Amino acid sequence: MMREPLRTPCPHKPPCPPAQAPDRYRAHVLAAHPEQGWSLLCNGVIAFDDLGALLPEGAALVPARLAA
Numbered sequence: 001m002m003r004e005p006l007r008t009p010c011p012h013k014p015p016c017p018p019a020q021a022p023d024r025y026r027a028h029v030l031a032a033h034p035e036q037g038w039s040l041l042c043n044g045v046i047a048f049d050d051l052g053a054l055l056p057e058g059a060a061l062v063p064a065r066l067a068a
Helices: none
Strands: 029-033 038-041 046-048
Touching: none
Parallel strands: none
Antiparallel strands: 029 038, 038 046
16 A cells, blocks of 8 residues: 655755655655654655655565665
8 A cells, every 4th residue: 555645845945855866765764663763854755764664655675775
């Protein structure tokens, strides 16, 4: 089941990078769960401590060190 992307615009100045941008991890953290190893970013990305991610449309990004 795919989640709906966040529909509210980013309130930050300058705005956070979109989820599809290469610098997606620079977005502000909305909810941090370091004990579980993940954070929800303003752009809807769920970022994991190993640098993997789930994008709002449901795509998964593998950590860079595993992709090489």
